[in-house]
Structures are given as C-alpha cells and as structure tokens.
Amino acid sequence: MNKRKIIKLLADSLKIEVTELQKYDENSSLVDLGLDSLGFVQFIVNLEMAFGIEVNDEDLILSKLLTLNDLYLMLSKYFKSEDNSRKVIILDCDNVLWNGVAGEEDINVPEAFALFHKELTSLRNHGILLCLCSKNNAQNIQNAFRDLKISLKKEDIVCAKIGTKNKAESIKEIAGDLNLSLDSFVFIDDSDYEIGLVHAFLPDVKTIKVEEYDSEFFFDLQSLFKSFNNSTIDRTKMYHDQKEREKEKLIYKSVDEYNQSLQTECICEFAEESQAERISELSFRTNQFNLSGEHYSVNEILGFLSGSDYKVFILQAKDKYGDMGIVGAAVVGEKGDKYIIKNFMLSCRVFDRGFEYILLDTIRKCVKGKMLYGIYNKTEKNEMRGTFYADNRIKCIDNIV
Numbered sequence: 001m002n003k004r005k006i007i008k009l010l011a012d013s014l015k016i017e018v019t020e021l022q023k024y025d026e027n028s029s030l031v032d033l034g035l036d037s038l039g040f041v042q043f044i045v046n047l048e049m050a051f052g053i054e055v056n057d058e059d060l061i062l063s064k065l066l067t068l069n070d071l072y073l074m075l076s077k078y079f080k081s082e083d084n085s086r087k088v089i090i091l092d093c094d095n096v097l098w099n100g101v102a103g104e105e106d107i108n109v110p111e112a113f114a115l116f117h118k119e120l121t122s123l124r125n126h127g128i129l130l131c132l133c134s135k136n137n138a139q140n141i142q143n144a145f146r147d148l149k150i151s152l153k154k155e156d157i158v159c160a161k162i163g164t165k166n167k168a169e170s171i172k173e174i175a176g177d178l179n180l181s182l183d184s185f186v187f188i189d190d191s192d193y194e195i196g197l198v199h200a201f202l203p204d205v206k207t208i209k210v211e212e213y214d215s216e217f218f219f220d221l222q223s224l225f226k227s228f229n230n231s232t233i234d235r236t237k238m239y240h241d242q243k244e245r246e247k248e249k250l251i252y253k254s255v256d257e258y259n260q261s262l263q264t265e266c267i268c269e270f271a272e273e274s275q276a277e278r279i280s281e282l283s284f285r286t287n288q289f290n291l292s293g294e295h296y297s298v299n300e301i302l303g304f305l306s307g308s309d310y311k312v313f314i315l316q317a318k319d320k321y322g323d324m325g326i327v328g329a330a331v332v333g334e335k336g337d338k339y340i341i342k343n344f345m346l347s348c349r350v351f352d353r354g355f356e357y358i359l360l361d362t363i364r365k366c367v368k369g370k371m372l373y374g375i376y377n378k379t380e381k382n383e384m385r386g387t388f389y390a391d392n393r394i395k396c397i398d399n400i401v
Helices: 003-014 018-022 037-051 068-078 111-125 138-147 167-178 192-201 215-223 235-249 255-261 273-285 298-306 355-367
Strands: 088-091 129-134 157-162 185-189 206-209 265-270 310-319 322-335 338-346 371-375 395-397
Touching (some): 003 018, 003 037, 003 215, 111 129, 129 167, 138 157, 157 167, 167 185, 167 192, 192 206, 206 215, 265 355, 273 298, 273 310, 273 338, 298 310, 322 355
Parallel strands (some): 088 129, 088 185, 185 206, 338 371, 371 395
Antiparallel strands (some): 265 310, 310 322, 322 338
16 A cells, blocks of 8 residues: 555645645544545545545545544455555665765765665664665776775675666575565666566566655655564575575585585474464565465464464574574474464475475374374465475365364
C-alpha cells in the first residue's frame, strides 16, 4: 500500500500541504483538518482512478473513517501487502548516490544525498540488503566510493552489476546471485527510461524514481520496510560470508566434503521461548522452502511452545566464516498415533548443504517410529520443493486432521 500516494491524494482533497498531513497524528480526527462528506467522496474517486481499484459501498462511510489509521485499515484489503516481501534495494549510482556522473564530471554529495545515505545505512543495519546496478564504468564507481566522504561504504553493498548490460538483465542476475525472488527487490533510479524498462520486463520489482530526496521520498521508502524495524541480524555480512562459501564449493566433489572443509557444525534441537522471534521472522522471510506456506507471529510460536499439542524444532549452523544462527525450523503436531509436520522451513542461504535432512532426521528420531505426515500447500514460490516429503517417504497431506 503506497501511503505516500494516498496522503498526497487526501491532501489534495483537503486542500492542504502534504507535509502538514504527514506530520498529523494518525489517530486524530481528519474532520479537524476539514474533511467533510463532499471532500471524502472526491478523495475516494481520485483514489480509485489513481490505483485502478473499486472501493466497496460498505466501506464508503465517513463516520467509520475518521482517522488516517482507520483509512489505512480499510484500504489494506485492496492492496497486496509488501511489508514482508521486500528485502533488497538495488541502487543506480550517478545522480542517485551522488550528484553528477562519475568519471565524466565533478561529482558531489549535497546534504539531501547525505540524508539518503544515512537512511540506506539505517536500513542496512536493520537487515535490508543493498546492491548496485549502474551502466557506468566499474573503476569510476570504485573511485567515487573511495574519494567521496560519504557514510555509505562499498562494504555495505552485497552485490554490484556495473557495465553496459540492460538493467532488467542485471537485476535478474542479482536475484540469481542472492537466490531471492524478484518480488523481494526495490529498484531506485533517476531515469524514466530505466524505471520503465524494469517495470515492463520485471513487474514484480518495485520501482522508485528519484526526483528529489524530500520527506515524501523517505516516507515512501520507509513504508516498504516497516517489518524490518526490529531486526538486528547483519544480513550484509551473512551474504558476504555466503559468497566465500560459494567460492569454496566449486572445488569440492560432494556436499559432505564441502561441509567438512568449512568446518560446519549443526545443532538441531527443541526450540526455546527466547528463540520465538527469530523463528517467526524465518517463517515470514522463507518462501521457497516453506512447505505449508504459513507465516507465524511471535505469539503463535510461543503458543506452540507452551502447549502440549506441538513440538517446535530449530536447526542452527555455523562454519569457519561465521555463525549463521537459526536457519531451519519445523512445527510438528501429535495427533493420536501419528505425528504431522505442520510446517518445515529452511533459509535460502543454506540451500544445497543437506541441512534439511539433518532437521528431518531429528524429527524422525523424536517420533520414535510412529507414522509421520507432512503438510504441503503449493504456493507461487515453494513449488520446487513440492516433492520433498514424497522423496523422503513421508505421506503428504494438506491440513491437520
């Protein structure tokens, strides 16, 4: 849901400045700003035209939409939530990270650009991955990062595609390198052509055109990543470490040999309450190897842990490059003489290392020979793992009975 655009439309209907509405308490009455029935109808008409939606008649009651929060709650049903899907920002460089074209003219960093760097660094520190996609020369970009006194460092970038290749192709390569789906990405560029190209060929990628770094721009950017505000995991370091692992992987003949070379250690055990937040986060961030497609809040995980109907397993891993933390989890329910795997999740960062079999073997040992079933609900992203249960002699079902 593009709150920035919604606020602009509402401000136009109220005939006030956008900045005034942005500063307004989201729980305070909009009537105090002059919203009346006529203005409300005008706003809804403009909203429908701008977003190509049709608001249901039962939602067109001003008395139920007196605050911004009321309005957002009502409109949320008409928009696909992006809060949990966007994980990566891909940045153009020239006239995006600095003013001017590196290697062709003097470049500088005005105050507004410095504020953008500060915002990017904050997002990076909260788990968002930063990448570059530029048609400039790689050495020019390297020199710019070296010479400019900016808070954003080259080390903050997990992947860079610099060269003449069209940006849609470069973004697909970045998606492949990071093993993430295209709807994980936000692309920021100053060129109408590049924004249009990516939007046309990669419609799942969220595109943002830079016009100026004002409060509206930052509001729009922040709204895409609200679910990461409490994350403390350094994902940039994790992906840099993963690159080193992938380099080593090329010289080994088997997964076991590769894992041994990395001095891999795994711990698979029952989860504790202190791990509920990470397990919840894993359920929301893991899509390709999330066999039921379910996502769990922290309270739901705590409910599984405190009750007697479910067991929650976690898999932690580390190697010579670092501690990867909890990279896998499973929720297993007991129903009479059988156990049912309600969900089985594995982070994309550890695909092809055999960790899923360690987790599954631990579950099998705990059920002590009883019948084991697994819930698989096909989604747009987990289809490649759809045969996992069948391949491991586990009967697949679609719900707990």
